[in-house]
Amino acid sequence: TISSNHWMMAWTGLEINTLAIIPLISKSHHPRATEAAIKYFLVQAAASTLLLFSSTINAWHTGQWDISQLTQPTASILLTTAISMKLGLVPFHFWFPEVLQGTSPITALLLSTMMKLPPITILMMTTHSLNPTLLTTLAILSAALGGWMGLNQTQLRKILAFSSISHLGWITIIMAYDPKLTLLAFYLYCLTTIPIFLTINTTKTLKLTTMMTSWTKTPAMNAALMLTLLSLAGLPPLTGFLPKWLIIQELTKQEMTFTATI
Known part of the structure; x- marks a missing residue:
C-alpha cells in the first residue's frame, strides 16, 4: 500500500493487511x-x-487510477470517510476501543501502530485533494473526544485506544500543512506506545486497579511505565511534548489560532 501509486494496488495492500490481522485478533478463541x-x-x-467506490468514481470522471490524481469532489469525501473508518477517527471510532479490548496486548499494539501506517500513507498522498475543512473537523473532534472519552475508562486497553484516537487527531490535523511533522508525530507516538503495551503484556496488567497494586512487584518497570504514559500525554520535557508543541506552532503559523487553542 505504501509503495503503490495505483488505487487497485493500494486497495489490495489494505485488504491483505486486514486479512492478515484478523487471525491474530481471534487467536485466543475467546468469545x-x-x-x-x-x-x-x-x-x-x-x-x-x-475506498474502492471512491477510486472507481474518480477513475470514471478522470480516466486514471493514479492515487495523486484525486480530483472528483464526491470521491474525495468518500475517501476521507473510508480512511477515517480505517484509522478510527471520530465519528467512526466506536469499533476501535471494542476491538482493542477484545484482543491480546500484542495484537492491540499492532492495531494501534503498524496497522495505522497504510491508511495514514494514503491520506498523506491524497491530502492535497481532500477537503481541508472536513479533515480539520474530524481531527479536532478526534483529539478532543479521544481524550474526553478516555477519562471514564478503567480498562487499560480502552484507555490506550482512546489515546490512539486522540493522537490520530493530532496527526491528521497537521497533515495538509507539514507531512514531515505528521510522520514525526506518528513515529514518536509509536515509540511511546510500544513500551506501554509491552509492559502491560509482561505484567499482565489489564485494569487500572491492578496497575495500582503491581508497583510492589516490579517497581522499576512501573516507574518507566509512568514516565512513558506522561510522555504519551505530552508532558514537557518528555518526548511526547515535542510533536504537540511543533503541531501547535505550525497551526499558529498557518493562522489557525482557534484550532491550535482547541
Whole structure:
C-alpha cells in the first residue's frame, strides 16, 4: 500500500493487511476475541468498499487510477470517510476501543501502530485533494473526544485506544500543512506506545486497579511505565511534548489560532 501509486494496488495492500490481522485478533478463541475480529472485519470491509467506490468514481470522471490524481469532489469525501473508518477517527471510532479490548496486548499494539501506517500513507498522498475543512473537523473532534472519552475508562486497553484516537487527531490535523511533522508525530507516538503495551503484556496488567497494586512487584518497570504514559500525554520535557508543541506552532503559523487553542 505504501509503495503503490495505483488505487487497485493500494486497495489490495489494505485488504491483505486486514486479512492478515484478523487471525491474530481471534487467536485466543475467546468469545470476546471472536466478536472483536468480526467487528474489525465488518468495519474494515465497509471502509475498503468505500475506498474502492471512491477510486472507481474518480477513475470514471478522470480516466486514471493514479492515487495523486484525486480530483472528483464526491470521491474525495468518500475517501476521507473510508480512511477515517480505517484509522478510527471520530465519528467512526466506536469499533476501535471494542476491538482493542477484545484482543491480546500484542495484537492491540499492532492495531494501534503498524496497522495505522497504510491508511495514514494514503491520506498523506491524497491530502492535497481532500477537503481541508472536513479533515480539520474530524481531527479536532478526534483529539478532543479521544481524550474526553478516555477519562471514564478503567480498562487499560480502552484507555490506550482512546489515546490512539486522540493522537490520530493530532496527526491528521497537521497533515495538509507539514507531512514531515505528521510522520514525526506518528513515529514518536509509536515509540511511546510500544513500551506501554509491552509492559502491560509482561505484567499482565489489564485494569487500572491492578496497575495500582503491581508497583510492589516490579517497581522499576512501573516507574518507566509512568514516565512513558506522561510522555504519551505530552508532558514537557518528555518526548511526547515535542510533536504537540511543533503541531501547535505550525497551526499558529498557518493562522489557525482557534484550532491550535482547541
